Amino acid sequence: xxxxxxxxxxxxxxxxxxxxxxxxxxxxxxxxxxxxxxxxxxxxxxxxxxxxxxxxxxxxxxxxxxxxxxxxxxxxxxxxxxxxxxxxxxxxxxxxxxxxxxxxxxxxxxxxxxxxxxxxxxxxxxxxxxxxxxxxxxxxxxxxx
Amino acid sequence: xxxxxxxxxxxxxxxxxxxxxxxxxxxxxxxxxxxxxxxxxxxxxxxxxxxxxxxxxxxxxxxxxxxxxxxxxxxxxxxxxxxxxxxxxxxxxxxxxxxxxxxxxxxxxxxxxxxxxxxxxxxxxxxxxxxxxxxxxxxxxxxxx
Amino acid sequence: xxxxxxxxxxxxxxxxxxxxxxxxxxxxxxxxxxxxxxxxxxxxxxxxxxxxxxxxxxxxxxxxxxxxxxxxxxxxxxxxxxxxxxxxxxxxxxxxxxxxxxxxxxxxxxxxxxxxxxxxxxxxxxxxxxxxxxxxxxxxxxxxx
Numbered sequence: 001x002x003x004x005x006x007x008x009x010x011x012x013x014x015x016x017x018x019x020x021x022x023x024x025x026x027x028x029x030x031x032x033x034x035x036x037x038x039x040x041x042x043x044x045x046x047x048x049x050x051x052x053x054x055x056x057x058x059x060x061x062x063x064x065x066x067x068x069x070x071x072x073x074x075x076x077x078x079x080x081x082x083x084x085x086x087x088x089x090x091x092x093x094x095x096x097x098x099x100x101x102x103x104x105x106x107x108x109x110x111x112x113x114x115x116x117x118x119x120x121x122x123x124x125x126x127x128x129x130x131x132x133x134x135x136x137x138x139x140x141x142x143x144x145x
Numbered sequence: 146x147x148x149x150x151x152x153x154x155x156x157x158x159x160x161x162x163x164x165x166x167x168x169x170x171x172x173x174x175x176x177x178x179x180x181x182x183x184x185x186x187x188x189x190x191x192x193x194x195x196x197x198x199x200x201x202x203x204x205x206x207x208x209x210x211x212x213x214x215x216x217x218x219x220x221x222x223x224x225x226x227x228x229x230x231x232x233x234x235x236x237x238x239x240x241x242x243x244x245x246x247x248x249x250x251x252x253x254x255x256x257x258x259x260x261x262x263x264x265x266x267x268x269x270x271x272x273x274x275x276x277x278x279x280x281x282x283x284x285x286x287x288x289x290x
Numbered sequence: 291x292x293x294x295x296x297x298x299x300x301x302x303x304x305x306x307x308x309x310x311x312x313x314x315x316x317x318x319x320x321x322x323x324x325x326x327x328x329x330x331x332x333x334x335x336x337x338x339x340x341x342x343x344x345x346x347x348x349x350x351x352x353x354x355x356x357x358x359x360x361x362x363x364x365x366x367x368x369x370x371x372x373x374x375x376x377x378x379x380x381x382x383x384x385x386x387x388x389x390x391x392x393x394x395x396x397x398x399x400x401x402x403x404x405x406x407x408x409x410x411x412x413x414x415x416x417x418x419x420x421x422x423x424x425x426x427x428x429x430x431x432x433x434x435x
Binding site for chain 3: 097118143145
């Protein structure tokens with residue numbers, strides 16, 4: 001018997017080209033793909049500047065990208081009638097730990113609307129995300145009742 | 146009360162030495178360990194060449210390894226009577242983003258047998274996987290009914 | 291309707307500052323944040339030495355940190371009446387693969403109390419974790435009945 005999934009997206013061309021869903025719900029669990037700082041057209045917001053070899057030379061836009069990433073997570077969850085309150089687990093992949101770690105407290109508390117979000121959280125550095133100019137990607141698992 | 150788990154493997158010596166299961170099912174969820182490009186004897190298929198310092202100097206075998214990795218995922222899921230249709234989430238850890246990102250669309254669509262797989266997907270770069278010659282590892286979560 | 295979550299912590303100041311829970315349980319699933327080698331006061335046990343540029347120059351404390359990390363995972367799971375027997379999935383993020391891979395077999399078998407832990411396991415290298423002196427972080431998903 002084929003599994004009954006509910007898949008949602010933003011309608012960006014990446015979803016067609018890569019072939020994936022922004023989020024998939026089965027029963028009471030929503031699995032959210034790594035969210036990033038994309039606008040409605042699928043363009044990166046707050047792109048980091050690159051040096052001549054194509055590597056990120058300035059991570060200052062981490063805050064812009066982190067805020068946009070949580071905004072997109074909120075947006076995709078809303079398609080299931082859910083919100084960031086439903087998140088049980090997040091994994092943050094960042095290109096610069098010191099900068100991301102300093103921002104994660106205030107930006108996340110604001111995004112989750114709580115001084116102590118009830119979320120299991122993991123943060124690790126990755127040398128490179130999907131876009132060369134991308135500083136952060138966050139995947140989520142959420143539960144609904 | 147001890148949790149009732151169903152654990153499956155390929156019978157490779159790595160499972161004994163590292164001490165893990167290729168996949169574990171509890172209730173309706175299957176957690177699949179990071180799959181890689183191993184053959185039936187536990188040898189890496191499409192090994193990447195290394196330079197004198199032991200680092201990967203050519204990522205050209207990414208496609209071979211990516212295809213073998215999905216083949217192994219399919220194989221382990223079949224032990225539970227499941228298939229890639231049951232996958233709800235995947236995380237791809239790759240050593241070269243540009244190469245992996247270009248391949249992920251066509252290879253994944255073929256593996257999932259769909260132009261738009263209903264799967265939440267995340268892809269990040271890691272500088273090193275378990276084997277020095279390994280270019281990709283993919284973990285999965287699948288749901289059954 | 292607000293989701294009913296049970297969130298637990300160790301009471302470290304990091305939980306307040308970063309704004310997260312060490313673990314969150316919804317229904318029969320426990321999502322455990324990336325555990326690390328912290329003592330009861332929130333200080334890193336077995337800190338790695340850093341070179342002048344702030345990078346890890348010696349990974350010899352991997353075993354100390356790995357053991358302490360599993361001890362902390364056990365501790366947080368016990369707050370839900372669970373143990374490492376309940377773990378279905380783990381992801382190990384390490385700064386040195388060769389060292390971590392060689393230790394993972396014996397240390398994990400001892401921690402799980404089994405020659406063949408029934409756990410789906412994934413291990414990848416990350417160039418940097420939350421603390422500059424940190425060598426390993428492990429996230430877990432556990433199931434209870």
